[in-house]
Amino acid sequence: MAERSFKAEVAHLRKGSGDTFTGEGILAITKALLENGVGYVGGYQGAPISHLMDVLADAEELLTELDVRYEANASEAAAAAMLAASVHYPIRGAVTFKGSVGVNVASDALANLASSGVTGGALVIVGEDYGEGSSIMQERTHAFAMKSQFWLLDPRPNLPAIVKAVGDGFELSEASNTPVMLMVRIRSCHVTGTFDCRDNLRPALSVRDALSNPQKDFSRVVLPPMSYIHEQDKVTKRWPAAEKFITEHGLNERFGPEQSGIGIVCQGGMYNGVIRALQRLGLADLYGQTQVPIYCLNVTYPLLRDEFLGFTQGKDSVLVIEEGQPEFIEQQLGAMLYRAGSSVQLHGKDMLPMAGEYTGQVMLDGVTAFLRRHAPDMLPGAVLAPNAPVPEIPDLSTTVPVRPPGFCTGCPERPIFAAIKLVQQELGQHQISGDIGCHLFAALPPFEIGGQTMGYGLGPASNAAFDGGGERRAISILGDGGFWHNGLSSSIGNMVFNRSDSVAIIVDNYYSAATGGQDVMSSRAENPTKATNNPIAKALKGVGVEWIRQIDRTYDVPKMRAVIHEALTTDYAGPKVIVASSECMLNRQRREKPQRKQAIAEGRRIEAPRFGVDEDICTGDHACIRLSGCPSLSLKRLDDPLRDDPVASIDQTCVGCGNCGEVADAAILCPSFYRADVVHNPGRIERWWAERQARVIDWLQSRRAARRLDVTGAAR
């Protein structure tokens, strides 16, 4: 497992009735699962729900006590498929992954699950990665719920509401025999707060016990004619049952006065933003007591016609606040009004932007526009006629540089891309396809390698059109995480079967690193509950790859370059796969730093390497940075009137990975780099010998100094 411990978080999970939980939303969900008698949990890591998986992985002991099965699934598809346990058995199950990419991967299993229907509550916790800081394409999970008939919860973003949604979700799922998606937006996952705990509940039927009494019912199998019956069942039974449950249990909420000419309908996740806008307009108080009626959709699918029409009763106009596109909710609500012959005016995307995150300003502007149109009297005077002059602040947009995420200090992936860049300088530009993972940062400067990414584990597959070869072979990148997720079959198997004449480079950093350092099958660490140490190269051989090159130290740039060069120029026409392995430096430092500290304290001999730059030898061309981009390799301005440009400089955060020196060597850059190994607790003989050498060196240095004129000292 990652070189981090979540013991403190696991302690939170043990809390019971009378205790108060204080922490992040995602951890609150984890606790809520246990309070609701979940029988099995699983999922696939990814922001913003990685934390849930990490904590569960460390909570093995507690889960065993409670008879809860935890599975670190191989992919989102595997996680969704696991919910099959709830089809026949009255066992509550929950899986989690990132939306909407995880939902895409899981779609096959999810659609089958939705068709079969469930007996035990089945909950899919989707961490919706939308808006600022998101690392994926901007789409909505919502569409998936609509097409497969899933129910979609989008609770208000505070801990009690999120925790309640977990329980509601299980009950709704059981009441309607339908899987339920609990959507938590990225900020809700990381929002902090408190809630009152309940005791953890053992599942009424454990998965272990269920095995003793296997169940089957072919009417649940997605085969004709059952699949036609499933569809009918969805609309005639499950859907009305869900509507009934949602209405009776009041899952959606209403706030504000009963009587008003106007109203706002919002997704639960948007609630706090709506209140903030109203607070800024003087229309809501500190505690959210609002003067504008709000119909808050904690369930965004299905929508309840009667409840909504009831809300619009006596109103002239309603504003729908729905983040993301297209406006699924607004369209449905509009259809409801139309069919009911209502004269209520419906606003939404005409006053709020169709695309993009609904930030504070966007929300304020939208709500203001709505009130200006339908209730101008409610707006404070300052909004209607602003008279305070806005001070002119200088435009910094061309001054401030963009700062996208990049490779960490000492990242072992950097030398791989430096090598590719060097090979391309020699052989020309190649068609390169990227994949999901840290290595995708190579697409950014200074490497600018790879022009597209099609999905997790699909790097080589997305070069398939070029598999026939040509003047210059296509290159694709694949991470170890992507390899085990989907890449082995969809990418590598595809290459073998189609006799692909292209090159795949597998970036193996021993972890699913981009999501926080979870173990994968080829991880080198011993994991007490998972089978690790299954080499990628062995799997490659197993599926029939014949040309395999394993590199066990990616920092060896000349070797890396030679191997890539060979792959691109060899006569061998089949698939060529390079496995470039070195441990993720972030995790390695987490493991080694404390060990090193302890070793030094115990008086053991330790070499601590770090790189440096001779500033009078560096000419300030920055070619090294264009082949590295390491955060610890930066620039500094010299106090020398003769020098125009800043020189390279390495700060104390350098971990001595060696990339600088290797690149300087491989690209024949410049001799200004040096590596200094500070030897802690050197041995006696070693010290004696070093002192002897130093004495001779001192003598040589003073000999030369005596014969030359030194005028540089006075310059300071």
Added chain:
Amino acid sequence: MNLATELHQRQPDARLDQIIKLAVMAVGGQGGGVLTGWIESLARAQGYAVQATSVAGVAQRTGATIYYIEMAPRHPGAADPVFSLAPASGDVDILIAAEMMEAGRAIIRGFVTPDRTTLIASTHRALAVSEKMTPGDGIADADEVRAAAEIAAHRLIMADMEAAAAGAGSVISASLFGALAGSGALPFDRSAFEDAIRASGKGVEASLRAFAAGIDAAQGGDVVAPAVESVTVPAEITGPAKARHAWAALLARVEAMPAPVAEMALPGLRKVVDFQDVAYGAAYLDRLDIILAQDTDEHAFELTREAAKYIANAMAYDDIIRVADLKTRARRSGRIRDEMGAGAAHLIQVTEFLHPRAEEIVSLLPARLGARIEGSPTWMARIDRLFNKGRRLRSDSLRGFTMLYLVGGLRGWRLRTLRHRQEMAHLQRWLDTAMAHLPDHYGMAVEIIRCRRLIKGYSDTHARGCAKFDRVLTGAALVAHRADGPDWVARLREAGLQDEDGKALDGALQTVRSFA
């Protein structure tokens, strides 16, 4: 509509003003999460309702990232306040920027407004990749951000919080927490802040020291600078008496020059003498004298001043002898020990990464022989096979040091080498090109002198620099007759420094060709 009219008379909730909205803008890896955690536990311990959010995701890896906190006093029996999950422009009370450009980003996003925002910003720079990879000077202008901050912020607290933290042996999150305490923007005592650090239980002592330094910095106290360089610098000129006399004579020549020239000629002279010897220094001044004779104070001796800078750089070219010489000086060993924080108890091993090619080896040969070999591809290939290899040299070992020491000792031989002849020929061509524009086009002469800046680096990088230099001079010839010629040369030069492959320069040259 009539219902709305009834409602509008209500007063806005005065308690809303009690919400304190605080955003932290940081670079991934700066400990923004730790800082947020401290602020949150501080507020909670002080009886506040508090909520924090962040977008961790991939932004943790050196990307720009935001943390956001809202807090309000908890009223007995009252429900939880409804807080926002993200900062809104024009609605932030305290903005903590953990780096100078992040302060700029906060201003761009409207999180710093004159009516309310206390801006606490660290003035240090963590350079973005785009700033670092420019072949010239791509570092963003921090003064522009400072100027904007002075207008945008209601209160402004700026200091080098990174240095304050480093001086205390801790990280910037602690000094920023101190600056927040020192700003008085939160209604809590210093001891409450310190308790929050203690409660976190990790690296408490160092964090408290950095916290104190942060308070001092915020309150206008001096930032404790990181460990002062203890490099021993000889206070005076050392060396053989004869050379010292000769040096004194050269100094006198510099002092006799007009002040703007002397100012640059002195470091220039130091550089060339350090590169070779006093005689070489005299040659440098001779070159300068020729230019000075054609210069006047009408332009404040701009031409000679620039020439003093770039001739020195050209004469002190980067050859293997210079590299070996610089790597074997006593001062360097001391500097490395200091930089690496090595004490008496430690040994230090220094590995050099050298990669000489045939070109470098041949450039050390006597000029005529070297030129012959260089003209023969067969011989060059032969030498390349022998020498072209990455070499790791342990310069702390006697063997490695001696090898470098011997090469560094070739200074006496240098003036006879092929490299020297090539460098001097290039230097002369460049000076002749520049001086040909006198007396009519003074500006052109200055700009052509300045083009020397394009030549830097070793091996391929050096070759690329020379190629850019040649291309800029070609462009310069096209605009030489124009009154705005110098501006165009300056533009071409700047373009040449923008990217590695010279794409910007291609574009600029195309523009020049379109009208010249």
